Amino acid sequence: MKRILLLAWTLTACAFAHAQLSAAAPWVRATVPGQSATGAFMQLRSTESVKVVGARSPVAGVVQIHEMKMQGGVMDMHAIKELPVAPGTLVTLEPGGYHVMLMDLKKQMREGDQIPITLVVETADRKRRDVLIVAPVRSLAEGAHAR
Amino acid sequence: MQGERRRLLLGLLALGAVAGCEGGPAAPEAKHKFNSGDISGGAWQADFRLPDVGGHVRTLADFFGKVVVVFFGFTQCPDVCPTTLLRYKNVMRMLDGDGDRLQVIFITIDPERDTPSVLKEYIANFDSRFMGLRGTLEETATTAAAFHVFYEKVAGPTPTSYTTNHSTFGYAFDKGGHARLLIPHNLEAGQVADDLRYLIES
Numbered sequence: 528m529k530r531i532l533l534l535a536w537t538l539t540a541c542a543f544a545h546a547q548l549s550a551a552a553p554w555v556r557a558t559v560p561g562q563s564a565t566g567a568f569m570q571l572r573s574t575e576s577v578k579v580v581g582a583r584s585p586v587a588g589v590v591q592i593h594e595m596k597m598q599g600g601v602m603d604m605h606a607i608k609e610l611p612v613a614p615g616t617l618v619t620l621e622p623g624g625y626h627v628m629l630m631d632l633k634k635q636m637r638e639g640d641q642i643p644i645t646l647v648v649e650t651a652d653r654k655r656r657d658v659l660i661v662a663p664v665r666s667l668a669e670g671a672h673a674r
Numbered sequence: 675m676q677g678e679r680r681r682l683l684l685g686l687l688a689l690g691a692v693a694g695c696e697g698g699p700a701a702p703e704a705k706h707k708f709n710s711g712d713i714s715g716g717a718w719q720a721d722f723r724l725p726d727v728g729g730h731v732r733t734l735a736d737f738f739g740k741v742v743v744v745f746f747g748f749t750q751c752p753d754v755c756p757t758t759l760l761r762y763k764n765v766m767r768m769l770d771g772d773g774d775r776l777q778v779i780f781i782t783i784d785p786e787r788d789t790p791s792v793l794k795e796y797i798a799n800f801d802s803r804f805m806g807l808r809g810t811l812e813e814t815a816t817t818a819a820a821f822h823v824f825y826e827k828v829a830g831p832t833p834t835s836y837t838t839n840h841s842t843f844g845y846a847f848d849k850g851g852h853a854r855l856l857i858p859h860n861l862e863a864g865q866v867a868d869d870l871r872y873l874i875e876s
């Protein structure tokens with residue numbers, strides 16, 4: 528009996544550890560040869576309250592979560608320490624808002640390439656884990672809203 | 675830097691105030707209602723003198739007879755700059771044949787990373803008729819100041835991973851090289867196309 532309870536507890540713990548953050552429709556903006564930075568976009572959902580506290584990718588030396596704001600016609604882009612994702616909400620990373628900034632690129636991002644990006648996610652109990660995303664590269668001239 | 679920013683923003687506000695003026699005795703013709711800010715009337719004028727990606731030095735006078743749109747950005751920008759270029763690509767499509775009477779000019783505010791070849795390839799992804807201009811750091815600063823464009827580097831964790839905050843307005847000049855419109859970043863392509871079509875046809 529004790530054993531079954533332990534097993535059940537372990538299964539529940541596993542379920543909790545995995546039912547967290549998911550990223551839908553990820554994509555990376557293509558680059559031209561010599562270009563050293565670009566952005567990745569996606570839609571984040573989570574079954575519990577989490578924060579994205581970091582990111583990394585084998586294709587870039589520096590990966591940050593950036594927020595873009597327009598202030599009096601001036602584009603202000605800066606790195607943020609954490610991006611909260613509350614359960615039941617959709618956090619959209621798209622042009623005009625948040626993006627994963629890929630800098631010091633090690634190669635050109637060509638349309639159709641599949642780019643691995645790891646998001647570092649922190650749960651309410653301060654435990655961190657990695658969420659791997661594979662994002663296809665889309666045209667440089669891609670827009671969330673084709674203005 | 676903060677003071678500098680304030681000064682430039684004030685300049686931009688002054689430009690906005692000009693744009694907000696309705697009618698006035700200096701208005702040369704019956705006022706057309708533009709979607710963009712109307713800065714017609716000669717209160718503000720600017721020019722550039724910068725090399726294109728082929729090394730030819732360009733000024734506004736090179737484009738007399740065409741409507742010219744000038745805006746500033748950098749190719750390492752994942753967000754506003756490609757969105758703006760995409761908008762002008764759509765504007766060109768909407769203008770159809772009239773697109774040849776419009777010259778879109780992108781001036782980089784990041785000449786260190788935007789080499790001529792990067793700039794050329796980047797812009798060609800949108801429309802090969804668009805022109806990229808790239809000066810030295812000093813020329814870039816002079817040109818940006820003339821256009822009341824604010825920009826500043828935001829340092830990253832490595833020397834090459836900085837980003838650049840900057841003004842996002844576009845400036846339209848008529849076929850005679852007179853400053854006419856201050857185009858905000860959030861207008862739809864159709865609204866911009868309507869404004870530019872009016873300038874092309876008038």
